Amino acid sequence: MTAGASAIAATAGGSLLPLAILLPALGVLMSLLLGGRRAEWIALGLMPVELAVAIAIACLVWRSGQPLVYTLAGYTPPLGIALRADGFSGVMLVTAGLIAPAAALYARTTFATPPELTERRAPLVFWTLLQGIQAALSLLFLGGDLFNLYVGLELLTFAAVPLVCLDGRPETVAAALRYLLFALFGSVFYLLGVALLYGAYGTLDIALLAPLVRPEPAVWLAAGLMTAGLLAKTALFPLHLWCPQRTPTRPPRQARCCRGWW
Amino acid sequence: MTSATLAGLIGAALVGLGLYGLIANPQPLRKILAFNLMGSGVFLVFGIVARKGAAAGLQADPVPQAMVITGIVVAFAASALAVALVLRLFEAAGRATLDPDAWAKPPDGGAGAE
Numbered sequence: 001m002t003a004g005a006s007a008i009a010a011t012a013g014g015s016l017l018p019l020a021i022l023l024p025a026l027g028v029l030m031s032l033l034l035g036g037r038r039a040e041w042i043a044l045g046l047m048p049v050e051l052a053v054a055i056a057i058a059c060l061v062w063r064s065g066q067p068l069v070y071t072l073a074g075y076t077p078p079l080g081i082a083l084r085a086d087g088f089s090g091v092m093l094v095t096a097g098l099i100a101p102a103a104a105l106y107a108r109t110t111f112a113t114p115p116e117l118t119e120r121r122a123p124l125v126f127w128t129l130l131q132g133i134q135a136a137l138s139l140l141f142l143g144g145d146l147f148n149l150y151v152g153l154e155l156l157t158f159a160a161v162p163l164v165c166l167d168g169r170p171e172t173v174a175a176a177l178r179y180l181l182f183a184l185f186g187s188v189f190y191l192l193g194v195a196l197l198y199g200a201y202g203t204l205d206i207a208l209l210a211p212l213v214r215p216e217p218a219v220w221l222a223a224g225l226m227t228a229g230l231l232a233k234t235a236l237f238p239l240h241l242w243c244p245q246r247t248p249t250r251p252p253r254q255a256r257c258c259r260g261w262w
Numbered sequence: 263m264t265s266a267t268l269a270g271l272i273g274a275a276l277v278g279l280g281l282y283g284l285i286a287n288p289q290p291l292r293k294i295l296a297f298n299l300m301g302s303g304v305f306l307v308f309g310i311v312a313r314k315g316a317a318a319g320l321q322a323d324p325v326p327q328a329m330v331i332t333g334i335v336v337a338f339a340a341s342a343l344a345v346a347l348v349l350r351l352f353e354a355a356g357r358a359t360l361d362p363d364a365w366a367k368p369p370d371g372g373a374g375a376e
Contacts, residue, residue: 078325079325147329147332150333150336151332151336154336154339154340157340158339158340158343161343161347165347165350168350168354169354170351170354170355173347173350173351173354173355174351174355174359174360176347177290177344177347177348177351177360178360180340180343180344180347181284181290181293181294181297181344181360184297184340184344185281185284185297185300187340188277188280188297188300188301188304191301191304191333192277192303192304192307194329195304195307195308195311195326196307198308198311198325198326198329199307199310199311202323
């Protein structure tokens, strides 16, 4: 269990991990509080900082060759929740950190607040939820606990769905509703898989679960349910039914943001 | 049959009913209700898992109960978002249908059927 023990203890540099999640979450709160044009400034101002944090995490993982671990509030798994960054998480964080400012710069003309207004609904929602998507993605890349990942998936859905129907036309609202229902179906399946795994092994921490899992019916069922749920969420064949209707009715700039991430 | 087995079967039945409703019902509001039924089934399964106390040999494991509370909050938020979208859709179009073909026709072109 030495490998397991090293995977659940906090490591040096681990305190960067919550920062990657908290920075965009702080941006969301500040955008809601300050509102109007400031939401755009906050989003554009925080993105380089978030990218720097992502690059720092990736460099630390690269240099040490070990995953970075942070235990929330100092409680170690199985009772506590760990954030973990390995090489893959580092690469994905940097990728997301690069895509977000690119999409933001591209969408800037569409979602600029007109100079004569102090606030407009669509730009405010766009800039706020863009940061919400980043917070959810960071949580997904860093979460070390299956239930924590479920919460991250739901956050991502809740941030993405309003972006689909920003223009408020009935077609896009219907598309957003259709996507939301599909995503909820997927997340319930995922959650059922999580419940089965917890029932079988008594932990949801991925590093603790890895040595315990044996090929048995509960695991096959859980893996099947979670895979089917995630397939529905990402619109992979054969669960892509919600996708084709959505694409042509969407403004291209939002579509670009969302496609890059899914 | 022990009470845990019975509760497990009821949980499975709720998930099954909810899944059928989510797929077979065309009305968005019924789909939302069906999603909540599915969620209730999953929470019931979590409750039985808590009773097993798999983690530390406790009488009742509190961790799944904490997860159920979080799950209920998430499901409530999801339902609220979905209902808000249905209301918005009805406001904007005068009907709330998910049929993509209906949007290709004019609003009063006889496409109002669910």
